Amino acid sequence: MVKRIVVDDIIFQDMDNQIIQLEHLTKRFPVGNGFFTALTDINLSFGKGEFAGLVGPSGSGKTTLLNIIGSLDVPSEGKATVLGRSIAELSQKQAANMRNHHIGFIFQTYNLLPVYTVYENVEFALLLQNISAEERRKAVMQALEWVGLTDKEKSKPSMLSGGECQRVAIARSMVKRPKIVLADEPTANLDSKNSHHILQTMQKLNEELGVTFIFSTHDEKVMQYLKRQISLADGKVVADEQVELVSSQ
Amino acid sequence: MIQFLIKGILRDKSRSLLPVIVVSLGVFLTVFMSGWMKGVFGDMIDMNANYTMGHVKVMSRAYADNEAQIPNDLALLDVSELISRLEADYPDMEWVRRIQFGGLLDVPDANGETRAQGPAAGRAVDLLTPGSKEAERLNIPKSIVKGRLPEQQGEVLISNEFAERFAVNIGDDISVMGSTMYGSMVVPTFKVCGTINFGMAMLDRGAIIMDITDAEQAFDMIDAAGEVLGYCKSNIYDDELALAVRNSFNLKYNDESDEFAPLMVRLRDEPSLKQYLNMADNMSAMMVMIFVIAMSIVLWNTGLLGGLRRYTEYGVRLALGEEKGHIFRTIIYEAIIIGSIGSVVGSALGIATSYYLQENGIDFSSMMENVTMMMPMVYRAKVSPELFYIGFIPGLLAMTLGNALAGYAIYKRKTAQLFKELEV
Numbered sequence: 013m014v015k016r017i018v019v020d021d022i023i024f025q026d027m028d029n030q031i032i033q034l035e036h037l038t039k040r041f042p043v044g045n046g047f048f049t050a051l052t053d054i055n056l057s058f059g060k061g062e063f064a065g066l067v068g069p070s071g072s073g074k075t076t077l078l079n080i081i082g083s084l085d086v087p088s089e090g091k092a093t094v095l096g097r098s099i100a101e102l103s104q105k106q107a108a109n110m111r112n113h114h115i116g117f118i119f120q121t122y123n124l125l126p127v128y129t130v131y132e133n134v135e136f137a138l139l140l141q142n143i144s145a146e147e148r149r150k151a152v153m154q155a156l157e158w159v160g161l162t163d164k165e166k167s168k169p170s171m172l173s174g175g176e177c178q179r180v181a182i183a184r185s186m187v188k189r190p191k192i193v194l195a196d197e198p199t200a201n202l203d204s205k206n207s208h209h210i211l212q213t214m215q216k217l218n219e220e221l222g223v224t225f226i227f228s229t230h231d232e233k234v235m236q237y238l239k240r241q242i243s244l245a246d247g248k249v250v251a252d253e254q255v256e257l258v259s260s261q
Numbered sequence: 262m263i264q265f266l267i268k269g270i271l272r273d274k275s276r277s278l279l280p281v282i283v284v285s286l287g288v289f290l291t292v293f294m295s296g297w298m299k300g301v302f303g304d305m306i307d308m309n310a311n312y313t314m315g316h317v318k319v320m321s322r323a324y325a326d327n328e329a330q331i332p333n334d335l336a337l338l339d340v341s342e343l344i345s346r347l348e349a350d351y352p353d354m355e356w357v358r359r360i361q362f363g364g365l366l367d368v369p370d371a372n373g374e375t376r377a378q379g380p381a382a383g384r385a386v387d388l389l390t391p392g393s394k395e396a397e398r399l400n401i402p403k404s405i406v407k408g409r410l411p412e413q414q415g416e417v418l419i420s421n422e423f424a425e426r427f428a429v430n431i432g433d434d435i436s437v438m439g440s441t442m443y444g445s446m447v448v449p450t451f452k453v454c455g456t457i458n459f460g461m462a463m464l465d466r467g468a469i470i471m472d473i474t475d476a477e478q479a480f481d482m483i484d485a486a487g488e489v490l491g492y493c494k495s496n497i498y499d500d501e502l503a504l505a506v507r508n509s510f511n512l513k514y515n516d517e518s519d520e521f522a523p524l525m526v527r528l529r530d531e532p533s534l535k536q537y538l539n540m541a542d543n544m545s546a547m548m549v550m551i552f553v554i555a556m557s558i559v560l561w562n563t564g565l566l567g568g569l570r571r572y573t574e575y576g577v578r579l580a581l582g583e584e585k586g587h588i589f590r591t592i593i594y595e596a597i598i599i600g601s602i603g604s605v606v607g608s609a610l611g612i613a614t615s616y617y618l619q620e621n622g623i624d625f626s627s628m629m630e631n632v633t634m635m636m637p638m639v640y641r642a643k644v645s646p647e648l649f650y651i652g653f654i655p656g657l658l659a660m661t662l663g664n665a666l667a668g669y670a671i672y673k674r675k676t677a678q679l680f681k682e683l684e685v
Contacts, residue, residue, distance in 0.1 A: 084580065105584055112582020123577045127272040132265070137581045139262055184581075 031191060031224060032058035032081055036090035039076050039247075050076040051247045053090070058226060060191070063218045065227040065234060068244035074228035077244070078194045081226065082115050083107040095191060112140050116185025116223075120197035122177040124169040124184075130156070131165040134183045141188070155183035159213055175206030182213060192224045199231050207233045266595055275570065276595075280563050281603045284660050287556040288607025288652035289614070293642070294548045295651055296615030300643035302541035306498060310528055311398045312384075312464065315490025316503050317354070317527045319343070319510070323520040324487060331361045333442045333480060333487055337523060340486045350513075351506050353494055357395055358486035360385040360476040364439030366419070366467060367448070368427050377427035381437055383469040385476030389414070398492070401457065401470065407431055408455025414475055420468040421456035429453055437469065441481035449479035460639060491525075500538070503527035552655040553662075560663025589668045596664035597657060604656030611652060618642035 037054040040047040051073045058064060066074040079085040080092050083099050084107075092099040095114055102110065111117075124133045134155055138148045156162045159179035169177055178198060185193050195214070199207035215237055218225050227234055235241060235255075243251040270277045310316055320328065324335040337343060340358050347356045366381035386395040388411050396402060396410060406421040408431040419435065429435065436450045451471065459465050477483050491506065493499045507527045516522035529535050575588055622641035 082580070104586075108579075108582050108584040108587075110582075111580060115582075117577075117580040119577075119580075123573055125269075125574055125577065127269050127276075128265075132268070136265065136578075139265055140581065140583055140587075 029059040030057050031060050031095055032056075032226075033093040034077075034081075034090070035093075037077075037080070037087045037092055038089040039073070039080065039085070040088045049247055051080075051087075054247075054249055056242065056249065056252070058192075058224055061218065061222040061224055062240060063215065063225045063238060064240035064242060065229050065238040066244055067229060067235060067238075067241050069230060071246075072244040073247040074244055075196055076247075078196055078226065078228050081192070082117060082194050083110050112137070113188060114191045116188065116190040116193040118178070118181050118185050118193060118195040118198045120200045122169070122174075122181045122201075124177055124180055126169050129166050129168055130161060130172070130180050130183075133169070133180055134187050137184055137188050151187050151189075152183075155187040158186060158217060159183045173206070174202050175209055178202060178206070178210050179213060182210060182217075186217060186221075186223070189221070190223060192226065194226050194228075196228045197231070198227065199229070199234055204233065207231070211237045262591070263594065266591055267598060270595060270598055277599055277602075280560060280599045280660065281606065283556065283559050283563060284600055284603025284656050285607040285610065287552045287559075287659065288604050288656040289610045290607075291548050291552045291655050292608050292611025292648050292652040293614050295544065296611065296642040296644055296648050297618065297640075298544040298548070299541065299645055300615070300619060300641045302537055302544065303643050304641060306528070306534060306537055306541065308461070309531070309534055310492070310498060311400070314528050314531055314534065315357075315488075316493050316498050317491040317506055317510075317525050319347070319489040319491070319523050319525045320487065321521045322517075322524045325524050325526065331363060331487065333360065333362060333440075333482065334444060335521070336360070336442055336482060336485045336487045337489060338485050338521070340489060341484055343523065344489060347489070347491065347510075350509070351491065353502060354491040354506060355394070355494055356489055356491050357387060357393075358473060359488045359490055360473060360480070360482060360486055361488070362437075362439055362476065362480060364437045366423065366469060367436040367438055368429055369434060369436065377429075379423055379427065380467045381439075381469050382464075382467045383437065383439075383471065383476070385471050385473045388470075388472040389474065399470075400459070404457045404459050406456045406458050408453070411454050411470075411472055414472060415451055416454040416471075417451040417475070418455045418457045418468075418470040419453055420465050421458040422465055423467055424453070424456040429456075431455065435469075437479070439480060442485060443481060445481070447479060447481070449475075451475065498528055498538075500527070500529055503529070549651060549654050553659050556655055556659035557662045557666075560659050561666045563663065565667045592664050592668040593661060596661045600657040600660030601653075603660065604653045607656060608649065608652040612644060612648050615642040615644050615648060619644050 034054050034056045037051060038049065039051040040049045054077065066077055068074055076085065080087055080099060081094060083094065083102060086092075086100045095110065097106075097110070099107070125136065128136070131152055134152045135148055138151060143151070153162060153165070156165055159182050161176060161179055161183065164172065164176065169180065172180065178201075193214070198210065198214075202210065211234060214225055217223055227238065229235065238255055241251070241253050241255055242249060319337065321335050321337050324332055324337070327335065344356045344358065347354070362383040362385070364381045364383065366379050367375055368377040370376040386399060387393040388396055388401075401410060401418070405418065407424075408418070411417060417435070419429065423429065431453055433453050434450050435453055436448050438446070438448050440446055457465075457468060457470060459468070473486075477485070493502055504527060507525045507530075510523075510525040514523050529538050578588055579585065619642045622639040624639045
């Protein structure tokens with residue numbers, strides 16, 4: 013069964029399970045007179061509500077793959093289909109629209125806008141959509157409640173701890189109720205306690221809202237929470253395993 | 262979104278403060294320099310118009326050919342009739358007659374013997390007719406150092422410098438050794454009723470000011486005048502009106518075979534004033550152009566630095582689903598907001614400074630003691646209506662241009678490449 017979601021002028025097909033399909037995906041970057049191959053013949057698919065991780069050392073192609081899934085980049089060869097649409101065929105406006113409505117990003121360095129308050133940082137994603145101020149307020153407060161930061165809505169990022177900043181980033185990525193959240197090394201700058209805290213938050217959102225989370229990580233703490241681990245090495249998938257959760261702490 | 266941008270501008274000092282300062286400074290300089298140049302050129306033009314040229318001037322053809330020598334023997338005759346015709350034909354202008362003369366100023370002692378002598382540069386204008394604007398036009402009331410304006414025939418004002426050098430007091434008699442318009446020598450005697458200092462070396466050196474009727478009688482120039490000057494009724498030089506009046510008059514009265522036929526010239530026909538007027542007309546445009554170019558370069562650089570500092574922000578915004586074209590547009594909106602703030606601040610400062618210098622001026626007299634050109638010693642700015650908007654042209658244009666150049670780098674990059682460069 014296929015549901016059809018209309019956003020502006022583009023139609024995303026919401027497959028029941030397979031929301032991301034990567035077929036023979038290769039990505040090359042021009043380097044000098046030649047090319048550097050970052051990803052080689054990747055074949056993967058992700059279903060709705062997955063909590064998966066791309067695991068591997070630096071330079072293995074994790075971020076490049078996340079960027080393609082996030083419609084920030086296009087494959088050199090092969091096909092990447094996200095929410096029923098081929099990434100390579102999306103116009104710039106359609107790609108931006110997809111990111112705006114359906115894909116959330118969480119970064120290693122939080123990347124909150126320093127001059128804006130917590131509330132405004134979270135609200136920003138909604139400003140790009142035609143949503144009334146009242147609806148925005150409701151959505152932002154809901155997102156802050158998910159991450160337990162309603163009392164910090166007027167604080168600036170400089171007044172928050174690293175863990176709190178990353179929770180704001182999670183709220184920002186979740187406020188638009190995306191189908192997919194791409195988290196690039198989200199715990200790299202956090203201590204153990206905060207890492208577990210934000211991972212538990214994301215796990216809860218995954219379970220309660222059915223959002224697909226795809227991590228890029230080489231952090232053992234993150235791996236503990238992943239239900240699926242895809243190991244990358246030199247741009248190739250070397251393992252793709254479903255994981256029995258040992259502990260949630 | 263605009264509200265979001267304004268919050269960012271107000272909170273992020275490095276995004277707003279430096280550009281606002283640069284724009285304010287540039288706009289201030291543009292506005293102030295425009296006001297200053299307009300004031301200075303306007304003063305020089307007004308001074309020449311008021312003292313010698315009028316907005317248009319009628320002379321005999323022969324007088325015009327030898328104008329520098331003030332040849333009163335070639336003066337216009339039947340001036341009353343000429344002025345009546347001018348008033349009838351050109352009611353938008355006010356017509357006055359003037360006589361200039363040279364000679365020797367002689368100061369007698371108690372016995373009537375010469376005590377001191379000096380060169381005289383005389384000017385006869387209508388001082389005694391009730392309602393005459395000539396005294397005001399020549400700024401005589403404000404230039405009187407001692408004594409008062411002539412109130413009856415036979416009274417004159419002399420240069421304060423001359424009076425002090427030769428110890429001439431109010432009420433003393435002085436004689437002018439000169440010639441009639443028919444070439445006979447005359448030595449009329451007048452009573453000094455006041456001393457005067459115009460603040461212009463050229464006018465103050467040996468100046469003697471008398472009523473036109475005194476000059477007519479003294480130099481045998483009854484109903485004659487070296488020059489008939491016309492002034493626009495608004496007292497502001499209107500080149501189009503002056504040109505139309507000149508062309509019409511010359512078409513009617515031009516007679517190349519008669520050297521005493523009247524000839525009209527306008528202010529802009531005087532070669533040096535033509536340059537001044539052209540410069541005054543173009544000065545604001547020049548100032549705007551100079552500051553647009555200079556400020557664009559500075560603001561381009563500022564925009565680039567600001568853009569570099571905000572690379573991460575742009576990356577996050579791309580990731581959140583903002584199109585790069587939209588990011589570019591918000592950069593331009595920010596430039597317009599900052600440019601507007603800077604333009605308002607700069608214009609206010611520029612107008613305030615111009616107003617102060619319009620009221621007070623800067624006295625350059627100590628540097629211009631030996632200047633022989635007719636130019637004011639105190640220079641003033643002039644606050645004109647265009648000062649209220651002229652600063653917005655460089656303010657908005659330079660800021661927008663500078664940011665557009667800086668933002669162009671973002672706009673032209675491919676999203677993936679940009680995201681990679683943005684170090685998110």
